[in-house]
Amino acid sequence: MKFSYNLSKLFGFPILAIQFLIIHSVSSLNLTNEYLNHKCFLDQGIYNSGSDYEDKLNTLLRNVRIANYDLTGFLRASRGHAPYSVTIMFQCRGDSYGSKCNTCGDKAVAGFRRKCPKIKGGIIWYDQCFLWVSEIGEEMPLNTNYKNMFSxxxxxxxxxxxxxxxxxxxxxxxxxxxxxxxxxxxxxxxxxxxxxxxxxxxxxxxxxxxxxxxxxxxxxxxxxxxxxxxxxxxxxxxxxxxxxxxxxxx
CATH class of the missing domain: 3.30.430.20 (Gnk2 domain, C-X8-C-X2-C motif)
Known part of the structure; x- marks a missing residue:
C-alpha cells in the first residue's frame, strides 16, 4: 500500500516518528526505503576534499553501512575531539532490523552525500530509517528541542x-x-x-x-x-x- 504525502513544516526538534495508517491488515503494509525529507546544517559550514574532517566522516559513514543491526537498529559513533570531531547517529524503524536496516543504511548514506554535498552536518529521513550527522563535538541533545519536526x-x-x-x-x-x-x-x-x-x-x-x-x-x-x-x-x-x-x- 503506497501513499502520496504532502509535507508541511511544523515547529519542533526532529523526532524519529509517530505514524498512523488505515489498512485492511498489518500484513498489507508496504515497507519501502522511500526518501522522505532532509535538512542540511548550513551553519556548520563545509569541509574540503582530502581534509581530516572528510576522513573522519567517511569512516563513520562506512560504519553505518557495515554495522550489525540484528539486535537493535541503532548506531551512534564519534571520531576526534571537540571542536574537531564528527558525530553520527543512525536508527531504523522498530520493525526494520537486520538486513532491512542495513539496506536503508546504504540508502541514507548515499542520500546524505547527494543532498548535503561537502556540508559538515545534516539529517536525512527514509521510510525505514534516518541518519543524523554533526560536527558538534558533544552528545546529541537528549531532551526534546522542538526545531526541525515535519509532518x-x-x-x-x-x-x-x-x-x-x-x-x-x-x-x-x-x-x-x-x-x-x-x-x-x-x-x-x-x-x-x-x-x-x-x-x-x-x-x-x-x-x-x-x-x-x-x-x-x-x-x-x-x-x-x-x-x-x-x-x-x-x-x-x-x-x-x-x-x-x-x-x-x-
Missing part, C-alpha cells in the same frame, strides 16, 4: 465519523506511548506498534523514540497533537524527526 499526510479523508475516529486514534496512541514508557525500564528499543478496529476503519499505529532520548513520553505526547491539527483528519499520517516518531494508517 506528512495521506490525501484521503477517513470514512465515517472523522472526529470520533480522531479521538479514538489519539487514545490508541496514548496506549502505545505507555507501552514505550514501560519498555524504557527493560529495553533500549523504544518502540510500540499495533492495530485496532475503529468503526469502519482498521487503524495501524506506531510510535518510536531514539534510544538516547530522555523524555520519550513528552516527545510522543506533544507530537500526537500534530496528527489531527486544525480538524484535518486523513487516512494516514506521520510526524517525524530524530527524537521520536509516530505513524498511522487507517
Amino acid at each position: 506528512m499526510y495521506n490525501p484521503n479523508n477517513v470514512r465515517g465519523d472523522a472526529k470520533l475516529f480522531a479521538k479514538r486514534a489519539v487514545d490508541f496512541f496514548s496506549e502505545l506511548t505507555l507501552k514505550v514508557e514501560k519498555n524504557t525500564k527493560i529495553s533500549v528499543i523504544l518502540y510500540a506498534a499495533g492495530e485496532k478496529k475503529l468503526g469502519k476503519n482498521t487503524l495501524y499505529a506506531m510510535v518510536q523514540c531514539v534510544e538516547l532520548t530522555i523524555d520519550c513520553k513528552s516527545c510522543l505526547t506533544w507530537s500526537i497533537t500534530k496528527l489531527f491539527k486544525n480538524g484535518d483528519i486523513k487516512q494516514g499520517g506521520r510526524v517525524l524527526g530524530s527524537n521520536c516518531d509516530q505513524y498511522m494508517v487507517a
Whole structure:
C-alpha cells in the first residue's frame, strides 16, 4: 500500500516518528526505503576534499553501512575531539532490523552525500530509517528541542465519523506511548506498534523514540497533537524527526 504525502513544516526538534495508517491488515503494509525529507546544517559550514574532517566522516559513514543491526537498529559513533570531531547517529524503524536496516543504511548514506554535498552536518529521513550527522563535538541533545519536526499526510479523508475516529486514534496512541514508557525500564528499543478496529476503519499505529532520548513520553505526547491539527483528519499520517516518531494508517 503506497501513499502520496504532502509535507508541511511544523515547529519542533526532529523526532524519529509517530505514524498512523488505515489498512485492511498489518500484513498489507508496504515497507519501502522511500526518501522522505532532509535538512542540511548550513551553519556548520563545509569541509574540503582530502581534509581530516572528510576522513573522519567517511569512516563513520562506512560504519553505518557495515554495522550489525540484528539486535537493535541503532548506531551512534564519534571520531576526534571537540571542536574537531564528527558525530553520527543512525536508527531504523522498530520493525526494520537486520538486513532491512542495513539496506536503508546504504540508502541514507548515499542520500546524505547527494543532498548535503561537502556540508559538515545534516539529517536525512527514509521510510525505514534516518541518519543524523554533526560536527558538534558533544552528545546529541537528549531532551526534546522542538526545531526541525515535519509532518506528512495521506490525501484521503477517513470514512465515517472523522472526529470520533480522531479521538479514538489519539487514545490508541496514548496506549502505545505507555507501552514505550514501560519498555524504557527493560529495553533500549523504544518502540510500540499495533492495530485496532475503529468503526469502519482498521487503524495501524506506531510510535518510536531514539534510544538516547530522555523524555520519550513528552516527545510522543506533544507530537500526537500534530496528527489531527486544525480538524484535518486523513487516512494516514506521520510526524517525524530524530527524537521520536509516530505513524498511522487507517
